Amino acid sequence: MAFDVKRETGEVVVFDVEGQLIVGNRQELKQAVLAELEGGARKFLVDFTNTGYIDSSGLGVLVSLSKKIREQGGELRLSSLNEDLRTLFELTKLDTLFRIADSREEGLQDF
Amino acid sequence: MIDRELIFELPNDLHCIEDAVEFIVSRCSTCQDVARKLRFNFRVSLVEALSNAMIYGNGRDPAKRVRLEVHLRSGRLTARVTDQGHGFNPLRVPDPTAPENIMEEGGRGLFLMKKLMDEVHYNERGNSVTLVLNLSASQTFPDQATA
Numbered sequence: 001m002a003f004d005v006k007r008e009t010g011e012v013v014v015f016d017v018e019g020q021l022i023v024g025n026r027q028e029l030k031q032a033v034l035a036e037l038e039g040g041a042r043k044f045l046v047d048f049t050n051t052g053y054i055d056s057s058g059l060g061v062l063v064s065l066s067k068k069i070r071e072q073g074g075e076l077r078l079s080s081l082n083e084d085l086r087t088l089f090e091l092t093k094l095d096t097l098f099r100i101a102d103s104r105e106e107g108l109q110d111f
Numbered sequence: 112m113i114d115r116e117l118i119f120e121l122p123n124d125l126h127c128i129e130d131a132v133e134f135i136v137s138r139c140s141t142c143q144d145v146a147r148k149l150r151f152n153f154r155v156s157l158v159e160a161l162s163n164a165m166i167y168g169n170g171r172d173p174a175k176r177v178r179l180e181v182h183l184r185s186g187r188l189t190a191r192v193t194d195q196g197h198g199f200n201p202l203r204v205p206d207p208t209a210p211e212n213i214m215e216e217g218g219r220g221l222f223l224m225k226k227l228m229d230e231v232h233y234n235e236r237g238n239s240v241t242l243v244l245n246l247s248a249s250q251t252f253p254d255q256a257t258a
Binding site for chain 1: 125127128129147150151154155158159162166207208213215216217218219220222223226227
């Protein structure tokens with residue numbers, strides 16, 4: 001997995017996840033998001049346009065990050081999940097936990 | 112239908128899971144109607160089985176190994192993952208979708224395997240899981256992929 005970090009207008013930090021978000025690499029995303037959180041960022045969007053698949057560890061990292069960000073008064077949103085990824089969130093009922101936008105642009109709206 | 116099998120002994124290293132899974136999936140020639148089952152259901156489930164074996168079964172011990180056996184017989188794709196641990200009782204794993212568990216970071220691996228595969232079986236000791244996916248009759252391994 002590789003990921004890009006971009007700051008959008010409105011101080012939203014966007015992470016583009018490329019490839020897989022699984023047990024072997026999930027800590028990279030976690031550390032990068034936590035570094036931004038410690039640096040003062042509070043609005044986060046993780047975009048999955050270029051993501052192949054996620055396993056339970058990847059889902060778990062997103063849950064953990066969401067909790068930590070909420071504790072700091074922030075929000076973590078997700079965007080651009082393909083059909084497979086949406087299925088994962090629906091099966092695990094995590095679609096009830098996250099605000100999931102159809103596109104990156106929609107995810108950035110009203111943040 | 113050609114019956115095939117692939118057998119590996121993997122090091123207990125989480126970083127090798129992605130490559131191992133991609134190799135297995137790439138050796139499956141897909142027809143359109145089962146492509147998603149291989150790309151998504153099988154791939155995610157195999158990652159879950161391997162990571163459970165390395166983390167919980169082998170306790171992250173780099174000296175231990177994980178055995179992966181993949182068979183295609185009569186339209187059934189079967190992957191058996193065996194670790195060198197003492198095993199566990201899969202019936203004791205709580206429902207990760209229950210309200211009291213939804214915010215937990217872990218505990219979704221076995222749940223996903225059961226949801227995504229047609230069958231999931233553990234041996235009596237609990238250190239070997241077998242994943243089964245029913246495929247169409249046109250599903251085969253390429254001849255050169257035999258290990």
